[in-house]
Amino acid sequence: MAGLILDRITKRFGDAAPVVDGVSLDVADGEFLAILGPSGCGKTTLLRLVAGFERPSDGSVRLGDRLVADKTLHVPPEDRHVGIVFQSYALWPHMSVGENVGYPLRTRGIKGAEYRAQVAAALEAVGLQGIDDRRPASLSGGQRQRVALARCLAMSPDLVLLDEPLANLDVHLKASLLDEFQHFRARTGATMLYITHDQSEAMALADRIAVMAHGRIEQLAAPQTLYRSPATEFVAQFIGMGGVVEANVLKAAAGMATVAIGDHRAVVRAASGQTEGRARLCLRPEDLILAAEGLPARCRRARYQGGEWLVELTIDGQDECELQMLAKPGAVPEPGAAVRLQITDGWVIPGAR
Secondary structure, three states: OOOEEEEEEEEOOOOOOOOEEEEEEEEOOOOEEEEEOOOOOOHHHHHHHHHOOOOOOEEEEEEOOEEEEOOOOEOOHHHOOEEEEOOOOOOOOOOOHHHHHHHHHHHOOOOHHHHHHHHHHHHHHOOOOOOOOOOHHHOOHHHHHHHHHHHHHHOOOOEEEEEOOOOOOOHHHHHHHHHHHHHHHHHHOOEEEEEEOOHHHHHHHOOEEEEEEOOEEEEEEOHHHHHHOOOOHHHHHHOOOOEEEEEEEEEEEOOEEEEEEOOEEEEEEOOOOOOOEEEEEEEOHHHEEEEEEEEEEEEEEEEEOOOOEEEEEEEOOEEEEEEEEEEOOOOOOOOOOEEEEEEOOOEEOOOOO
């Protein structure tokens, strides 16, 4: 397997602003990296640059120690030895399951007993042994996705690219295939680049996540770091229902800060070197509890989520800042009710004012 290095990769279409703007990534051999972001952020174009379907306007792409793209060099997709699993599965309807899985083997001249053995092994690895002769149209969505995985497994790629592979599946099937991806990775040790707009998928699978917005990487970190210590206001709000409010840092030291939100004081986490003054504070739903004394707020609405309620709130003086908290049945404020909040944790967003 091979790692992936993107060095200031940029893609422009005509005179418009870059769709991918100076992105640098170093994906280690065997690492599972997710590219996470909203629609239109540039993540699929980034995948197409890695796969070889697009040429970079600037920057370079390396697979291991092999340069495959820069402003003057372009190695075509079929010569990059990259496996791709698409959202639409991209199975040929006129071919059987076995023929679909074996297609990359045939293009490499593998035939006869070796061909049959590798196809059978790939199908067995994804739990689809014995269906070689069936057509894709006769399979469920989950089975088709596993055929696409088996085809990828059969070609033993240096890098596996997954483009929104679970976007068209229901919740139960998605959970099953999340397990399948983890098993696939354990079996192959492949370096994997996973494109998604669904943070639950990225959090469940990836070693690290690169959060994209407007063609750039906002933050690259482990899932736990993104959630607990977002580097920007965008990441704070995009990941995990984070609410962002205005605050003043009164003092900061040793990774903690005393902040003021209006007349309320709280002690929260902060980056090393955090300075005093105006700041933006990320508050997660689990950071807030109802209390007799605390930050004054008002309930906007509450939604039942099975076992608990998700309560949406605004704090006094910052009506545009929406917070969310979790409440147990029997302790859910009515819409419009004035409440008080105790802040049990929080994070001062570095550099945000």
